[in-house]
Amino acid sequence: MKYQKWNIADRVSDSVESALSLPNIESTILYNRGIDSPEKLQEFLFPQDQSTNDPFLFEDMEKVVKRLSQALDNREIIGIFGDFDTDGLSGTAVLTFALQSLGSIVFPYIPHRVDEGHGVSLNSIEFFKDRGVSLIITVDCGISSIEEIDLANKLNMETIISDHHTSVDVVPDAFGVINPSLLGSQYPFQHLTGVGTAFKIVEALYSYLNMELPPEIYVFSAFGTLSDVGLMLGENRLLAHKGLQLLRSHEIIGIDELIRVAGLQKRRISTQDMSFGLIPRINAPGRLSHARLSLDLILSKNSEEAKSFSNEIEELNKQRQVVTETAMNEAYAQIQSQDESVIFVGKPHWNPGILGLIAGRLAEEFYKPVIAVSGSGEILRASARSIPDFNLIQVLDLCKSFFEKFGGHPMAAGFTIKRDLLKDFREKFNDVSFEFLSNVSKGSTLIVDAEISPLWLTSETLGFLESLEPYGKGNPEPTFITKKFELIDFRQVGNDKKHLKMTLMFEGRVFDAIAFRQGKRSLEIKNGEFIDVAFKPSINFWNGKENLELIVDDFRLSS
Structure with missing residues (x-):
């Protein structure tokens, strides 16, 4: 770029270099990451020696763990609803594996990206009811699913919400809510990912039962933590670091097959390998087909089955690369005729699963906010990506009257919109963005x-x-x-x-x-x-x- x-x-100064007892370049790198004392250096370089925060600092954790213990004792059927990206998938894997290892019957549910979208779906509530589920746990979602949780309550299914997204004013009427971003939360680390929040439930449950966590729990947690692009410090760094270590040294059949098709060295797996080799493959089925395939691979305990799953995922990933490159070339052709402060691109035939990839690459290359749109029906889907210091969700909030649904955060968002409103929205978004961009530095x-x-x-x-x-x-x-x-x-x-x-x-x-x-x-x-x-x-x-x-x-x- x-x-x-x-x-x-x-x-860095001589005093910092002396405090860290390292040469200047090494000290400079560490200082740039906020490390300026021997204590911080020890914590940063050896996260495996640190302890996770007490999971029972979550206000609802004690009653959640007792409810899960009761479900285990009574052989209740548990449903787990997880989002379709790697954070949600790995969190679903964490809870499914942990509860199945304790003898529970578990039905995981991953929504279809296009047909159901983000968040707990009404379809999933019916799915769980039909299978005799009495307790539902959400992963990486649920904090805004008021209607869906109400339906679960009416159908005599209790719900535990496990989410890390910023809570709204009204919280669903769930049995328990575990969310580090919850208003008034006393949990000391608010930057947990979706899988990190699910991990805390499992950590608390296994502690309550006086049992040691299986290595798979840490490995699955590393995937979601690295994929969510969350703060890689504190508890997130500890989980990712320990998960990578255990991944290199333990046999985990599904993940090992994914490493094989990616052509990577298992014992030398790095952050780069995860971010550019494994995580895109885990996301590929959800972009072009159904993310359940990735969950099945992650949880697979059969070598032949895992090999079949991983080969199918590899083919989907290759398809994803081809359709993304084709769409990128079409997007470049559209950009040539634009001279605005933001970029709009779209084609009716673009797969909704790759819109975020298109918008992200264009935002990085042209250093402008980007909206990518697709759809041939009355309702269009869009993904938006931003640049530093341009709060995308704040700008979209000023345009929310145009949307059927929208959500996201300052750097990435998505929405659906009626086709006949797209032109007016584009004009409004351009006008609002122009004002916000006046305070953003020009050029990357x-x-x-x-x-x-x-x-x-x-x-x-x-x-x-x-x-x-x-x-x-x-x-x-x-x-x-x-x-x-x-x-x-x-x-x-x-x-x-x-x-x-x-x-x-x-x-x-x-x-x-x-x-x-x-x-x-x-x-x-x-x-x-x-x-x-x-x-x-x-x-x-x-x-x-x-x-x-x-x-x-x-x-x-x-x-």
Whole structure:
């Protein structure tokens, strides 16, 4: 991506370097993440030594656990409703696996993305009733499902809401609510994900029963925590870190099959592998077909069954890539005729499951808020993605009279709208956005941790960088710049030649580099030129060998 500005962090003072007892570059990276004392350093680098917060600090947790214990004793049938993204799927897996391991009969329910959408559906309540369910647990949703919870109550099914989204003024009439974002919540960590909230219920239940948590619970929790792009500090970091460790060392049949089809090294699974290799595959069925397939794979205990599921998911992921690239090319053609502060794109035939991918990539590339729309009927579906400092949900709230349904957060949202209202909405959204964007910095900024010589990248320093994982919000993967690399060779690679492969030299040493989705920028450079490169170091495994590769965020001609 071509950034407007590179913002290079200042090197830390001698006092910080001394306090951390680390060299300057390492100390600078840590200081940029709020770590300026030995105590914070210990907690950050060794999250496995920390304890999770007491789950019984949730106001309703004690009665929720007693109700679950009662359900186990009475052999009640439990229904679990989870959202269709990786956070909801992994949270559903956590509760399903945990309760089944205790002998419970569990019916998990994942809604269809297009037919049912986000949130508890009336269809699911009927589904649970038909199967004799007496207790329902929601995952990653439910805090705004007043009508659906009322129906469950009328049908003599009690409900436990497990959600992390900001609560509304009126909370559903559920038996219990576990939500760190609940108004007045005393729970000390409000940034739990959907799966993290489900984990706390399981943690409390197993503690109440004086039982140890199975490793699968942590592994499933890592997937949802990393996928939700939540704050990667505190309890989230602990869950993701421990889950990754256990994933590398334990056999989990369904996940292992997913790793196989993705072509990854199980014992070296990284945040990058999860975010760009495994999580997109888990999301693929929900985008193009039904997310239940991913849940079946995650929970599978049969090798042949898991292999079949993973192969089907791999084919869906390939389809997802093809339809997304086709839609992106159509979107680019539409953008050429636009000169507005926000981008609108859409085609009737675009699959609703890829609208968020389209909007996200365009927002990143053009540094503008983006709305992507699809549908051929009277009601259209849309996904919106934002840029930093532009509160998308606040702007959409000023346009809510146009929508059938809408929801989201400052950086991502979705809505449905009648076709004949789309033109008027677009004008209104443009007008409101223009006012809000007047206070937003023009052009994207790349945050850089330090300017380094690439010779700094040794096995020791790469080991230090690996110790910072898992990466996420609040702990981004470190980015560096090196000035005056000599460009030895470059070529476009990949489907449609969309990536740029480069061979760079610095002080006689050669480095491999790749700039993803920047193939068109080959027109900006020539062999023999000197360029400044912003990158993230990565270890590439190929034919049993480890090779250092620079993942290029941006580059420019050296001055």
